[in-house]
Amino acid sequence: MLDLLSLKAVSKKYGIKKALNNINLNIPSGKIVGLFSPKGGGKTTLMKIITGVLKQTEGVVSVDGVEPNEITKSYVAYLPDKIFLDESMTVKDTICMHADFYEDFSKDRAYDMFNDLKIPDKFKIKALSKENRRKLQAILVMSRNAKLYVLDEPFINVDADARDYILKIILSNYNRNAGILISTSITPEVESMLDEVIFIRDGEIILYDTVDRIRNEKGCSIDEYFKEVLNVG
Amino acid sequence: MSGKLIKYEFKQMKSALLPVAIALAVITGIIFCVVIVPMLVFGINDSEGGILSIFLAYITFILYVVILIVTGIGMNIYIGVRFYKTVYSGVGYFTNTLPLKKHEIILGKVIPAVVVQTIVTLMIVVSASIILGGYILVTDGFGDLMLYIARFKGAVLGDFTMLNGMGIVLGIVFGCLFAIIQTVSNTLLLFLAVSIGQLFNSHKILMSVIIFIVMNRVFNAVDAIIEVITKAFVYGPFIHSPGVYSIITMILIGTKNIIIAVIAYAISYRILRDKLNLE
Secondary structure (H helix, E strand, O other): OOOOEEEEEEEEEEEEEEEEEEEEEEOOOEEEEEOOOOOOOOOHHHHHHHHHHOOOEEEEEEOOOOOOOOOOHHOOEEEEOOOOOOOOHHHHHHHHHHHHHHOOOOHHHHHHHOOOOOOOOEEHHHHHOOHHHHHHHHHHHOOOOOOOEEEEEOOOOOOOHHHHHHHHHHHHOOOOOOOEEEEEOOHHHHHHOOOOEEEEOOOOEEEEHHHHHHHHHOOOOOOHHHHHHHHHO | OOHHHHHHHHHHHHHHHHHHHHHHHHHHHHHHHHHHHHHHHHOOOHHHHHHHHHHHHHHHOOOOOHHHHHHHHHHHHHHHHHHHHHOOOOHHHHHHHOOHEEEEHHHHHHHHHHHHHHHHHHHHHHHHHHHHHHHHHHHHHHHHHHHHHHHHHHHHHHOOOOOOOOOOHHHHHHHHHHHHHHHHHHHHHHHHHHHHOOOOOOOOOHHHHHHHHHHHHHHHHHHHHHHHHHHHHHHHHOOOOHHHHHHHHHHHHHHHHHHHHHHHHHHHHHHHHHOOOOO
16 A cells, blocks of 8 residues: 655755755554654654655655655645744635635635634734734644645644644544644643654654554653653753 | 736735835825925026025925835835745745645746836836926926927837837837836846845845845846947947937847846746755
8 A cells, every 4th residue: 555655765965964864754644643853853854845845855755656746735734833824914815825725625614713713814914913823824734634734843832722722623623534744742632642653863763663562562651752762851 | 826826916915015006196296286386386486485495396306206216126125025925934834835836936926026016117107207297397388398208209219210110109019028028037036036045044135135236236237238339339330220229229138138037037946946945
């Protein structure tokens, strides 16, 4: 069976600095995979390459059998760690724009989630708080019936309420046949949703295993094992 | 798909264009009422009061010219900054993950930018024509105004009368084509400067501005060289048909602008495809 995501000997250099080194990875559909690394470990670079924002220096990447391009972008939903919303646009225009460009985008689902925020959709993005912008971004990404969701630090710079809200949005809206690749700090809530984990350090994969096997064989939580393997925290 | 991007780009740019249009209309109205109308009503005299009012009129007039220049340059800056923000900064994460080819992204940005720049240029020309026309009307009278218009028409379009009686139409078409090529080339040069600027790790906007100014100066120098060479080789032999000199100069500069546009487009495309450096 064809893997949803496949990386073969992928490396990325910035000048002489190697951000990723010989990454080999195969992720099947229907799995939620956690991507963890210390700061500057290469998670964001890897996610940018998968989503086609960045080009690898070496190696081959394929998403559902296709090298990242405008076709894969139609079924890969990417939530970056930055705010990608145009401040000068209204919420309504932003939702309409997503609906216009992505065939797998459900406007009804977006409004169902957005109405929970109790904010008029005629508001401009610049009028929204930092938390609400993050929530809106998560809503826009999770309103798609994508084949692969790539979520880079979805809870970064948000308070506990926003974090819970975004987590709820992710868990209750993703396409069950799709894959999710998520990078975030490890918490019990996040840990409970994962099927597999990848640990990266200095651009190299240190570990790729199932959550169940780590728990059963090592007898510890993912967070504890992460700290033990990567000597952090 | 490029059409959708163009649609949203126009929608966003409209919010910047509309205030500029309104402001320009208001300023034109104010200048006309403050400078032209009093001259029309009270006339121009050489008394001390008249000299003072003429001095104030000149100051206002200079201020008006500065406003027109700032409007033109300001729109250039707005277009460049918007391209940077929506392609190479935070919003770039959205733009570059749209299911669009890189060509479609560039075209989706270039076409609205060229249209908006053309509209702003036309607004400036109309505003300047109203003020200048009013001023000539007041100072020299209606007859002289018509004479100036006829002379202007002759100076601009007369060069083309030699071409089988199609002079005016051909002149207008040729002039418009030249202006459009110039605007497209300028926009693509601006986008190239932004694309090169984003390759730097810091001060990306500042680097883009420096690169744009340098490229602009260099290509202006190329224009000057073209004019000198054309004058040396064409002006003499066709001394009785100065139109030939004008046409050849315009064709050469237009060709240079097309080459610049093609090169700028190709390099911007290559950077967007292979060297995207989103923060």
